Amino acid sequence: MISLHYPILNVVVPLIAAPLMVLARHGGFAWLLATVVSGSSLAVSVALFAEVADGSVISYAIGSWAPPWGIEYRIDSVNGFLLVLVSLIASVVAVYSRESVAAEVAPEQHYLFYTMYVLCLAGLLGIAATGDGFNLFVFLEISSLSSYVLIALGRDRRALMASYQYLIMGTIGATFIVIGVGLLFLMTGTLNLADMAARLPGISETRPILAALAFLTVGICLKLALFPLHLWLPNAYAYAPSAVTAFLAATATKVSLYVLLRFYYSVFGESVIFAALPMGAILLALSLAAVFIASTVAIFQHDVKRLFAYSSVAQIGYITLGVSFDSLTGLTAAIVHLFNHALTKGALFMLLGGVALRLGAVRFQDIGGIARVMPLTSFGIVLAGLSLIGVPGTVGFVSKWYLVLAALEAGAWWLAVLIVLGSLLAVIYVWRFVEAAYFREPSAAVARLREPPLSMLATSWLMVAACVYFGLDTSLTIGGAAQAAAGLLGGGR
């Protein structure tokens, strides 16, 4: 019986964990609760995904008001996949965060940190699960507000400015999304996304709808940090506490991407986006710009965390590149890369968090020779770096392979070449780490270091292992992504 209520429990359980933490005011308890709650969300998400993996749809009417009058949770193969991803990362990072947060956040703030952490999780899961346009905005704000706070809890004072900039950009983005949803609402009279989609044909090329599309695209792209709108991301990632960087890098932008896909394919419909408008070409241009410019900027960074933050902007470019093909293969590639990049970046930032824990900073000038004293951490970073490049045997290869396939399918061999060239830039920035870690003499400060605590190392390596495992056994990820892509293209809603 209770399985009927999984869609809502998935979101509400982390949500009520937050006030409980505030009442308890105890850091250790809060950590335990955060871990348990993330784990339970993972279990529920897996159960949900198992149910919808065959292409069926679960609809849950909150308050027993039938949609479109009430708010509906709607799980299909696309967001089922995403729910698993988000809760998986959340669980791993929750275990990881204990030592990391203990070192980076003042003790009396621990319970506040975990309160924000579960709220952010609840927000992200809520965005993924909801079938209502305005409810999406509300949960977007829950996750955004909590992530602003999480970022501002970083040790460096620049974290404050980074958080402020993210707040401004994020709120502009959210307001744009509200304007977009509002225009859709004014034209259709409904807020339910599925209902909206049913009422759009016939008016889909009127001016308000096109304007709504523009506002939604810009707003969501601000949130997902697509190239010209990415300015908030590098600082936010670089100065946030390590656990936060790992969590947000692996989930927040991915959820925004899902929102983009949801609006594009499930609400507006393929034909409006790609046939009536040159969205494909725009996305293509921006994606390529993201890949090349952000990768190049990454190469010149002094701080390893910032380097990989810029690399995130570039990798987001690959994902949107997959979307821009508007083909089954392209969309599959995008969704696979969404999953794979989450694993890779999660692993990377978790390992860097280990370095930061021991060393205090991760600037290139400080980490010379670190491989001698932290061999496991360094090797993990190299493996994850290989995945960023797309070396066979890692998840990165799988997604690049599908991207190249999609490019060739579209008859654009030059794009395939560009994708490979983009990977070469990744070789350069990953090499910078290898050079510093393996080929420099350790300084006195570095020589005294040890590996990070077991809980951090083990969870980080779990992610690295996942990067390799899913690189070798692709049945699960490709299968899930292909199902999701087919669902989107088939007008899943």
Add this chain to the structure above:
Amino acid sequence: MIAVVTIVIARQRNLFAVVILFGIYSFLMATVLVALDAVDVAMTEASVGAGISTILFLSALHLGKGIEMKPLHKPFLPLMVALATGAALAYGTLGLPAFSDPQAPIHQHVAKRYIEDGARETGVPNIVTAVLASYRGYDTLGEVTVVFTAGIGVVALLRRLRSRKRGDKP
């Protein structure tokens, strides 16, 4: 009137005046909302915009210089961005149904049931309350959570500072 105040805010560099003007702006907005029959919203806007926001701004201003520096960068690019947004909005809104058109989709679809059956189904004559608390009650739970997040977030941001002051400052 609102437009005039907005433009004055944009030109004014004394932050104190800006904040007070913002309060006035909120009150004007509230009157407009009453004229548009949105009494619940007007009440909230008056208490939030003119009340809470102004108090918050004033508390924050206590620390600042009060006078804004002349902006260093050229205002050309921001103006273009703002105008582009406005143009997109204008483009979109021109296709919308005209003001007070009872045939517009928003009056015909979901809202119709709220007005016709809301009071009977929920036993609450104020339909805004009925929709807010029942039909879309989950949004309101989300809204309360947002408020909660902000409250705890402010605690997290401002409390830490005190412990720092006492202890480990270099």
Add this chain to the structure above:
Amino acid sequence: MRNYLVLRVVAKLMIAFMILFALYVQFHGDFGPGGGFQAGVIAAAAIVFYAIIFGLPAAREVVPDWLVESMVAAGVLLYAGVGFAGLLLGGNFLDYFVLAGDPVDGQHRGIFWIEVGVLITVAGVMLKIFYMFAGREDGDRG
């Protein structure tokens, strides 16, 4: 400002009325404009008013920090609790129909309690934010 007798007496009266007005807005929300959020703001404003007249420490004695922080959490819990009550009684989450024998009564009951939840959290948060900001200013002055 602490020595003006008239001010203090009037203020006390005013505060009583403000709390009363908050309750009116809260419970009249079914029939006229108003509801948990507005009532929460007004109730918080009453305490803020008290703090301005009698000083922040006095207000903190009347409504201590731990109480405010608990209020912040309790409201959300109450709201979600109503949701879970619907769940336990065999409905969906936030299902008010099952809260009482008659569906309309159930709706009434549900709306009443969630509005109380909103009131508690909003009043708590507004007060907490005021305390945090005002507390800092005091610190600055010495």
Add this chain to the structure above:
Amino acid sequence: MNVAGHFSYWVTILIAISGLYILIARGNLVKKLVGLAIFQTSVYLLYIAPGKLIGGTAPIVADRFAVYSNPLPHVLILTAIVVGVATLALGLALVVRIKEAYGSIEEDEILEQDRPPFDSSANNNVSN
């Protein structure tokens, strides 16, 4: 295209433009937040104005009235206002902390302070 019938939208657009302009063009962190708040209020009008029916009354059911303005936008905007003020509170708390850490609430001064000797990419311009 009925221009007069869209008067409320013109006001909305004007507010949106000025809000966004204040938000982006100004370097003062507090003023940016004022701009943000104004930008958000434009959305309130965008939602609520079309819900008005001339001759209608506030959506509180009573026997005397037959036509009511649309309640749904009101509900949405109530939520939006609350979210807006929550964001504002958080933003101001950040400003207070920034002021503490940097001694300034001007964006340019703050970015200037952080530039040397750390790194030079605060504005995404790679200078080395």
